[in-house]
Amino acid sequence: MRLTRYFLPVLKETPKEAQIVSHQLMLRAGLIKQQSAGVYVWLPFGLKVLKKIENIIREEQNNAGAIELLMPTMQGADLWRESGRYDDYGLEMLRIKDRHERDLLFGPTAEEVVTDVFRTYVRSYKDLPLNLYNIQWKFRDEIRPRFGVMRGREFLMKDAYSFDIDENGARDSYRKMFLAYLRTFQRMGLRGVPMRADTGPIGGDLSHEFIILAPTGESGVFYDAIYEERDWANAEIDFSNTDTGRKQREELFNEVLQSYAATDEMHDDAEFKAKVPEERRREGRGIEVGHIFFFGEKYSKPMGAKIMGPEGKEINAQMGSYGIGVSRLVGAIIEASHDENGIVWPKEITPFDLGIINLKSGDAECDALCDKLYDIALKAGREPLYDDRNERAGAKFATMDLIGVPTQITIGPRGIQNGVIEIKDRKTQEKKEIPITEFETWLKA
CATH class of the missing domain: 3.30.930.10 (Bira Bifunctional Protein; Domain 2)
Structure with missing residues (x-):
């Protein structure tokens, strides 16, 4: 969604x-x-x-x-x-x-x-x-x-x-x-x-x-x-x-x-x-x-x-x-x-199990990558929530935490330049980066 x-x-x-x-x-x-x-x-x-x-x-x-x-x-x-x-x-x-x-x-x-x-x-x-x-x-x-x-x-x-x-x-x-x-x-x-x-x-x-x-x-x-x-x-x-x-x-x-x-x-x-x-x-x-x-x-x-x-x-x-x-x-x-x-929703009942945060809506590269990852997640049978609003990054992070999406993926210009996306666990607040090319493999795993 x-x-x-x-x-x-x-x-x-x-x-x-x-x-x-x-x-x-x-x-x-x-x-x-x-x-x-x-x-x-x-x-x-x-x-x-x-x-x-x-x-x-x-x-x-x-x-x-x-x-x-x-x-x-x-x-x-x-x-x-x-x-x-x-x-x-x-x-x-x-x-x-x-x-x-x-x-x-x-x-x-x-x-x-x-x-x-x-x-x-x-x-x-x-x-x-x-x-x-x-x-x-x-x-x-x-x-x-x-x-x-x-x-x-x-x-x-x-x-x-x-x-x-x-x-x-x-x-x-x-x-x-x-x-x-x-x-x-x-x-x-x-x-x-x-x-x-x-x-x-x-x-x-x-x-x-x-x-x-x-x-x-x-x-x-x-x-x-x-x-x-x-x-x-x-x-x-x-x-x-x-x-x-x-x-x-x-x-x-x-x-x-x-x-x-x-x-x-x-x-x-x-x-x-x-x-x-x-x-x-x-x-x-x-x-x-x-x-x-x-x-x-x-x-x-x-x-x-x-x-x-x-x-x-x-x-x-x-x-x-x-x-x-x-x-x-x-x-x-x-x-x-x-x-x-x-x-902090338990994964079994969360309304959306994956959150996608676009740090720069309107940027061609950010929009294209977010759209791609969103489609991959849908085809994999996941329930992603894509924050594509024209809002500041802080507001997007706050919304995802407030509504409790268990796994949050952040895409921004700097990450794209380095070929990575950031993944955050809502419950532990732990963050890690994975190569963009490995997203589909990570999703299946």
Whole structure:
């Protein structure tokens, strides 16, 4: 993408309303624009990040056996009355009446809707296990929306819902999602730490929050160093519905839970010291980005989501739900990866993986070489951002650092005269020169 043809409204000054780093940088780098309290327009640059995160989540959900559908943002109140949650959910639910005076709501979650889908079409235990997920906008009427996308009212969420014949099967579905989440966050360059959690208004008796480690996180975290060392992104996890697969998942799940992890609210220092050798004890800050629940018959029983069991009797499906805050992850990643100059995107989710800076736009040789390298990068399957603006060099460098392009290539008259281009690593700030003739080889490598 040529910057002169792109819509990237960056700001030089930090808006006064932005209190935390991610909110400041998302506004300054042109990812979002506030529309109303807790509601944002996602500008092209921010939308590219959302899509990158969505794609990783989608790949890992599909790999774990979940099946995608799309549920509505507007939901009927009658479904929520069936489950008993319509009056209990509280003021966070935005309740609406249509022109026929029917009660609707802007969905804060979708247990009722997906249970209705299940009870309509699934009749036999032979159709289980089943896990349905969607990536959809949700709305919760926060009393005090703040911190940008970290605590907004409208947010993009991946929510999955599992259905099983019995508790053993449901707990195995829970383990699938638990392990898929560890893979998902690590693929984004993050370290996800699962912690036991309260079930809240979702309900149930088994729940874990997934915290990612970030220096400016909202909660204190105490954890075993194994969470930093384990390579989940490349781990071979058997997600098949075989005895071998179930056994492996149970062993991995139990292995993870043997390690200590707690937020400062639930931290037990004596237990931490007893469970974790001193050299592996870690303390830091973290941000919640995912939450999973097993709640059995909480929704299937009152809503009549029954299936015919193997013995010819109707039984209630056993259910779980699994959420990831997609839009919240954008803010969380920035909190985890930034410096004084701007965002430092992990390479897996950067909107543009290569920045080309023309130090002298309008110079025939500089323009020709930049065009050539830009075309080579496109043909190599990369996503280059070419700063071809008629701006001073300092402004171009500042923009590239602010928006966090991981690898930056600088072309200027002096370099061309010497037959070299400069390459800078955004994260380390290290620079090196390579011969112009070796660019294509370097790119492939």
